[in-house]
Amino acid sequence: MSKVLVCFFSAGGEDISAGESNELGNTAMMAQSIEAKLKEDGHDVTSFQIQPKEPYPKDYDGKLVKATEERAMQERPMYAEDVPNFDDYDTVFIGYPIWCSDLPMIMYSFLESHVFTGKIVVPFCTHGGSGEVDTFRIVREKAVGSAPEQGLAMPGDLARKPGGVKQVNYWIDQLAI
Numbered sequence: 001m002s003k004v005l006v007c008f009f010s011a012g013g014e015d016i017s018a019g020e021s022n023e024l025g026n027t028a029m030m031a032q033s034i035e036a037k038l039k040e041d042g043h044d045v046t047s048f049q050i051q052p053k054e055p056y057p058k059d060y061d062g063k064l065v066k067a068t069e070e071r072a073m074q075e076r077p078m079y080a081e082d083v084p085n086f087d088d089y090d091t092v093f094i095g096y097p098i099w100c101s102d103l104p105m106i107m108y109s110f111l112e113s114h115v116f117t118g119k120i121v122v123p124f125c126t127h128g129g130s131g132e133v134d135t136f137r138i139v140r141e142k143a144v145g146s147a148p149e150q151g152l153a154m155p156g157d158l159a160r161k162p163g164g165v166k167q168v169n170y171w172i173d174q175l176a177i
């Protein structure tokens, strides 16, 4: 069985789709379901949450202002810590919430500062209704030299429900990993 990394960014806090404040974000919930299923299937799995060096506001408007500014300036926000032993993983799941019809800028920081050659890359995201937009293509482009696998985009509120876990399980069963 392959060595799998599930790395993701998840802001949590006030959520536009659920209308409530989540201690654990939607993408983090989806990542937990992914990890559980992969472990059940016998994979050697490590999860890693990408944490921004400078935390995002918890309220939705605050996050939106910051995200919009970062995107307009094409910033590359720093993350607090890097994944230990990134090179050891054969398969890397990459998760994020859709922000402003795009990946959060911190995901560009992450993708551009790692070498993906020879790894299987599997993107996943949560969103408030837009779907993955074009972000799976961007992940494939940024993860130079990787073998792409089919991604999964999920509405943020579904990621918190049993139906979301079912979708994750079905999706993982279709992957060639």
Ligand SMILES: Cc1cc2nc3c(=O)[nH]c(=O)nc-3n(C[C@H](O)[C@H](O)[C@H](O)COP(=O)(O)O)c2cc1C
Pocket: 009, 010, 011, 012, 013, 015, 016, 017, 022, 024, 025, 026, 027, 028, 060, 063, 064, 065, 067, 068, 096, 097, 098, 099, 100, 101, 102, 126, 127, 128, 129, 130, 131, 155, 156, 157
């Ligand atoms: C700054 C910001 C921008 C967002 N932009 C979009 C968007 O363009 N399309 C969309 O469907 N949802 C958008 N959303 C909703 C999030 O993608 C959705 O709530 C997601 O599940 C949040 O994940 P998290 O709890 O892991 O941070 C946005 C949310 C925030 C905070």
